[in-house]
Amino acid sequence: MKFNTKAVMAATVFAMGLSVAACDSAAENQxxxxxxxxxxxxxxxxEQAEAAGEITEDQADEAKEAVEDKADAMEDNADEMDATPE
Structure with missing residues (x-):
């Protein structure tokens, strides 16, 4: 039986990724x-404020970017929940 090395490696990396993802605690997921x-x-x-004319498109874009940055920071903090040894 002949194996495709790249396919085997890709499957291995995928399986390892799944096993790491499964290690998240319930608190981290929440x-x-x-x-x-x-x-x-x-x-x-x-989007509602922009549609109502309360803010411009540029202001909406800046606000969305700030929200995304904050959400990313929140997710990073959640990721560290399991990284911190008890």
């Missing part, structure tokens, strides 16, 4: 979900 929900809610508010 914190990441909260970060995503925060971003979704804030983006909706920004």
């Amino acid at each position: 914190a990441e979900d909260q970060a995503e929900a925060y971003e979704d809610v804030q983006d909706g508010k920004i």
